[in-house]
Amino acid sequence: MQNNDPTQQWLNNVGDGGAECLANALSTNSTFQFLSLGGNNIGDSGAECLANALATNSTFQFLSLGGNKIGDGGAKCLANTLATNSTLRRLHLNSNKIGDGGAECLANALATNSTLRRLHLNSNNVGHRGANCLANALATNSTLQLLNFRENNIGDDGAASLANALATNSTLQALI
Numbered sequence: 001m002q003n004n005d006p007t008q009q010w011l012n013n014v015g016d017g018g019a020e021c022l023a024n025a026l027s028t029n030s031t032f033q034f035l036s037l038g039g040n041n042i043g044d045s046g047a048e049c050l051a052n053a054l055a056t057n058s059t060f061q062f063l064s065l066g067g068n069k070i071g072d073g074g075a076k077c078l079a080n081t082l083a084t085n086s087t088l089r090r091l092h093l094n095s096n097k098i099g100d101g102g103a104e105c106l107a108n109a110l111a112t113n114s115t116l117r118r119l120h121l122n123s124n125n126v127g128h129r130g131a132n133c134l135a136n137a138l139a140t141n142s143t144l145q146l147l148n149f150r151e152n153n154i155g156d157d158g159a160a161s162l163a164n165a166l167a168t169n170s171t172l173q174a175l176i
Helices: 015-027 044-056 072-082 100-110 128-138 157-165
Strands: 034-036 062-064 090-092 118-120 146-148
Touching: 015 034, 015 044, 044 072, 072 100, 128 157
Parallel strands: 034 062, 062 090, 090 118, 118 146
Antiparallel strands: none
């Protein structure tokens, strides 16, 4: 049956195996800057492969992995790369399965990363502990301009931590 819904035409079911193939190509490509793999059934192992490619690619600026199956393990791999990556400007991890552990890893990376401008973590499973970690990172990060954090479960404590971080952060322009 043909899918005639124009909003679903970009789904290719790439999966972890396809992500690994793309990552292998990206690790040696010196011109590629943008990759959108939203809604492609990519899990932690596919995210790990893409993270490894980001570690060696010196031109990559935008990675969209929204609507996949990435959990804390995949977020940790991406965070490890973010700690040293000097080119990625935008990272979309919305609508995945990232919880407090993954948010904590990403927060640790933000404490040292000096290039990421936009991070989308909306519609995940992040609670107040993950929000607290991200708030602590915002206190020292001087490059992040947008943090999309809606549709998580951060509660009053997480919101209070983020509010306190806004008092000292001078670069964040949008907290969604």
